[in-house]
Amino acid sequence: MAILNVGGLVKRFGGLTAVSSLSFSVDEGKILGIVGPNGSGKTTAFNLISGFIKPDSGRVVLNGEDITNLKPHVIVRKGMARTFQIVRVFRHLSVYENIKAAKIVNVNRGEDRDKKIAEVVHLIGLNGKETEKPINLPMGDLKRLEIGRALATSPRVLLLDEPFSGMSHQEVIGIIPLLLDLTTCGMAVVIVEHVLRELKRLAENVIVLNFGEKIAEGRFEDVMNQKVVREAYIGGSNSA
Amino acid sequence: MSARIGILQAPLNFFRKKTIYPIVLLLFMLELLFPIFISNYWTLRIIMFANLFVIYATSFDLLAGYTGLISFGHSLFFGGAGYLAGLLSLSFGLPLTVCIITGCLFALIVGLLLGYICLRLKGPYLAVVTLICPLVVITILYASPTILGGENGIAGFAQLAGGSLIKQFYIVLALTMVSLLIILVLARGNLGLILKTIREDELGAEAAGINTTKYKLIAFIVSGFFSGVSGTFYAHIMGSIGPTMLSLQYGMSPIFMIYLGGASSIIGPAIGAYVITFLDLYLLAFPYMRIIIYAAIIIIFLRFLPGGLMAVPSEIGRLKRWLS
Numbered sequence A: 001m002a003i004l005n006v007g008g009l010v011k012r013f014g015g016l017t018a019v020s021s022l023s024f025s026v027d028e029g030k031i032l033g034i035v036g037p038n039g040s041g042k043t044t045a046f047n048l049i050s051g052f053i054k055p056d057s058g059r060v061v062l063n064g065e066d067i068t069n070l071k072p073h074v075i076v077r078k079g080m081a082r083t084f085q086i087v088r089v090f091r092h093l094s095v096y097e098n099i100k101a102a103k104i105v106n107v108n109r110g111e112d113r114d115k116k117i118a119e120v121v122h123l124i125g126l127n128g129k130e131t132e133k134p135i136n137l138p139m140g141d142l143k144r145l146e147i148g149r150a151l152a153t154s155p156r157v158l159l160l161d162e163p164f165s166g167m168s169h170q171e172v173i174g175i176i177p178l179l180l181d182l183t184t185c186g187m188a189v190v191i192v193e194h195v196l197r198e199l200k201r202l203a204e205n206v207i208v209l210n211f212g213e214k215i216a217e218g219r220f221e222d223v224m225n226q227k228v229v230r231e232a233y234i235g236g237s238n239s240a
Numbered sequence B: 001m002s003a004r005i006g007i008l009q010a011p012l013n014f015f016r017k018k019t020i021y022p023i024v025l026l027l028f029m030l031e032l033l034f035p036i037f038i039s040n041y042w043t044l045r046i047i048m049f050a051n052l053f054v055i056y057a058t059s060f061d062l063l064a065g066y067t068g069l070i071s072f073g074h075s076l077f078f079g080g081a082g083y084l085a086g087l088l089s090l091s092f093g094l095p096l097t098v099c100i101i102t103g104c105l106f107a108l109i110v111g112l113l114l115g116y117i118c119l120r121l122k123g124p125y126l127a128v129v130t131l132i133c134p135l136v137v138i139t140i141l142y143a144s145p146t147i148l149g150g151e152n153g154i155a156g157f158a159q160l161a162g163g164s165l166i167k168q169f170y171i172v173l174a175l176t177m178v179s180l181l182i183i184l185v186l187a188r189g190n191l192g193l194i195l196k197t198i199r200e201d202e203l204g205a206e207a208a209g210i211n212t213t214k215y216k217l218i219a220f221i222v223s224g225f226f227s228g229v230s231g232t233f234y235a236h237i238m239g240s241i242g243p244t245m246l247s248l249q250y251g252m253s254p255i256f257m258i259y260l261g262g263a264s265s266i267i268g269p270a271i272g273a274y275v276i277t278f279l280d281l282y283l284l285a286f287p288y289m290r291i292i293i294y295a296a297i298i299i300i301f302l303r304f305l306p307g308g309l310m311a312v313p314s315e316i317g318r319l320k321r322w323l324s
Helices: A042-049 A072-078 A095-104 A113-123 A139-151 A169-184 A196-202 A220-224 A227-234 B002-016 B020-032 B041-066 B075-092 B096-117 B123-143 B165-188 B190-200 B202-207 B212-238 B248-261 B267-283 B287-304 B309-323
Strands: A002-013 A016-027 A031-035 A057-062 A080-082 A157-161 A188-192 A205-210 A213-219
Touching: A002 A042, A002 A188, A016 A042, A016 A057, A016 A188, A016 A213, A031 A042, A031 A169, A031 A196, A042 A057, A042 A157, A042 A188, A072 A080, A072 B202, A080 A139, A095 A113, A095 A139, A095 B190, A113 A139, A139 A157, A139 A169, A139 B202, A169 A188, A169 A196, A188 A196, A196 A220, A205 A220, A205 A227, A213 A220, A213 A227, A220 A227, B020 B165, B041 B165, B041 B190, B041 B212, B041 B248, B041 B267, B075 B096, B075 B123, B075 B212, B075 B248, B096 B123, B096 B212, B123 B248, B165 B190, B165 B212, B190 B202, B190 B212, B202 B212, B248 B267, B248 B287, B248 B309, B267 B287, B267 B309
Parallel strands: A031 A188, A031 A205, A080 A157, A157 A188
Antiparallel strands: A002 A016, A002 A057, A205 A213
């Protein structure tokens, strides 16, 4: 069952159409990859879905509820959290405080807040680093922390914007089981990523964007073998 | 070596934990004895004003230190509330309590309005808007000599406790203790943490589900209210008020206090308020040098000790480690 439905999203910046009639859906417990060359509109699509930018037209439906044009913090409370391409953790607050800040405003009725924070810290593998400040952490831990902050909001859909960027191969290998674990409890994950080799291990289905338009959709191997996708990545007959 | 560092770290850890509340209470208990041991009228009066500036500076710390919204026009709350309270007392003969409560509520409403205006402003834009607001009010005051007293301000309204210094001292002491404890509880609790996330990264805070608009307004309202508290009491102790209370001098004072003491710590600005108030006393003889000295102090602190006086123990610890 689809938990997130995106229908006909359009965003123009002056004469440039950054996202053009983007439609897709994600099922509970599934991982969807969004790929495409630089400037293809992947991050803009994330910003539109998560409420950081208002779309010119189109709809975003989360769990049957229209969340188009809602503010980002409201969308988070409806059950969709996100991370950023360039990590936006609270750099002068401790790991614990980063998670706690998200939990304070997203605590569910009857939930033990401190227990939940401890669970999230354990899940993201930052046990023992609760008092560390992000300014002292490596990129891998920062990415984990940002994911942890998103998880503290108890999301049903998680949007990850380039979770592997800036990470070493070891760090990437280390974070994959965490992302796979999330889907086992029914969470839907949408990942924008450039590192296709690792995305292949995570996402069953992908969509490919180019110049703001969806040019392909389907199983990872099938999509990557399509001519239009190869042309978008390495340049085809239409590219000068 | 580690034991030595431990000893140096101890004061910091001590301040960080909840032990700060009994310490604050103990210091105020000690101040209860001041009127017994200090016979000098002016010393007691300066301590009383220092306490009022503790409220002013710590409330400003919630906005500037915690939320990262640096306002250059906080005198709008301080002076505006004082003016309204004075006017109500002088023109309508209202009871002092009513005047003070109305002045404080006025500051709260101004905080809401200014907060709303400044919601989308940051950095220099916020600084310019907040700087202009009290200047506009000063211009209005100058233009209304009959109603608002013009450049001379208004005088002769009811004084707190009938002008009795000892009573005023104890009232202000109780007020400061209650206000400081409330601000400490707010700043060290969930509200303080949420305000810090806005300072750190507003988009990140929104992504964490935090309604940044709501919490920025709360910061303006709480900060404005407590600044209004200090302003109304200041006015009713003086029994007079002039446009100076809205001037840049009073707008800059809390900035000096929080950066001298250590922003985003509440206790630091409280210490800064005491230091600046007493320093002001000694610099009265050098009115033209005052601002230069303050500017020099702030530049030195921001450059070499950005954590203010509160960071001194950790800086000494770092120096010791470096030397060893």
